[in-house]
Amino acid sequence: MAIVLGPNRYGKAETRLVRVVRDGESHRLADLNVSVALAGDLAATHLTGDNSGVLPTDTMKNTVYAFAKKHGVGEPEEFGLRLARHFVTSRAQVHSARVSIESHGWDRLGPHSFQRQGSHTRTATVTVTAEAEQVVSGITGLVLLNSTASEFHGFPRDDYTTLTGTTDRILATAVDARWRHALPAGDWATSYAGAVEALTGAFVDTYSYSLQQTLYAMGSRVLSARPEVAEIRLVLPNKHHYLVDLSPFGLANDNEVFIAGDRPYGLIEGTVTRDDAPAASAEWYL
Structure with a gap:
């Protein structure tokens, strides 16, 4: 060996x-x-300790x-x-x-x-x-929240499923997005600002049936708005918000008072790409 x-x-x-x-x-x-x-x-340097090239x-x-x-x-x-x-x-x-x-x-x-x-x-x-040269721009820690216009139901159930479906929930996430440029942006500041505007605009405009659907809408909006971007990878934690049981106090909770969960949380990841995008010259999504 x-x-x-x-x-x-x-x-x-x-x-x-x-x-x-x-x-x-x-x-x-x-x-x-x-x-x-x-x-x-x-x-x-690894094999003999020769540092002459380091x-x-x-x-x-x-x-x-x-x-x-x-x-x-x-x-x-x-x-x-x-x-x-x-x-x-x-x-x-x-x-x-x-x-x-x-x-x-x-x-x-x-x-x-x-x-x-x-x-x-x-x-x-x-x-x-x-x-070759490869440029990947991105944003991390962009916290977004929709207080309605989000549902989650129709999922499979097994012996360990306790979650009930909902037709009205808070959808919140902290966006970690990276996008690979197919062409030089020319004006990097304008390109970055346009990509972030597309991400946030899609989050606002999408009636969400799942965070996966929202992810695809956000990635698609960036590719539509920014021709210099070849593909985009998004990592979206699902920042869960749970209704507080106010019945012990004789109060109804009509989707108004929530606990902001810390962990565990759902984690949704995906890449949206152009079908004619040039291949990456190096690993870019790590």
Whole structure:
């Protein structure tokens, strides 16, 4: 039996970067969490401990900060592409660079005062090789709720089923969505804003018979609205809301008072894609 080294990569995870752009008295803020992973001709360090081809992860961290100063940050997709291209073109042993970014938004309160947005986080994952580039944009932690216009019934039952069907329920979720670009977006900010608007618009407009149906409607709306997007993957936890039994207090509960459940929760996952979408150049949904 032969023992061989399988796929591998290494890098620097979660480099925290805050970049202030000082335009006179009015400042702009970029707040990123940047992770870099490199793959390529790295067998020697695993098999013999030869580190001659291993760029230190500390250097990756320093590169993030230096590039933020020299080139600015801009949109997270732009910054990720700039970093990934640098690692692939500057190191012969690096065949693939993957840069994953979490971008935290801030609302302006004044020329140099900000309040951090707490409801969601923008994401971007860029993979660059000598042959191809792949950009995946996304959002995580986008909490949405419909207080009605949602049903769930007609499901199979067995000996362990206690759930009763309903024709009027709260539908709530925390959207984790990632979409792969088939074409360069050109204006990454506009593309991102348009995708998020499509996601939220579909959630609002869909009369839901299941969270799965809502997932497909949200993914379809993004693909219809954004021609640069090839496919989108959504992970939607079902944030259950349970009616409180108010009968011990002589009160009726007409879908008005709920317990917001924490766990366990349903988890709905799915990918919506164009039938003519170009194949992915690397794993993008992980």
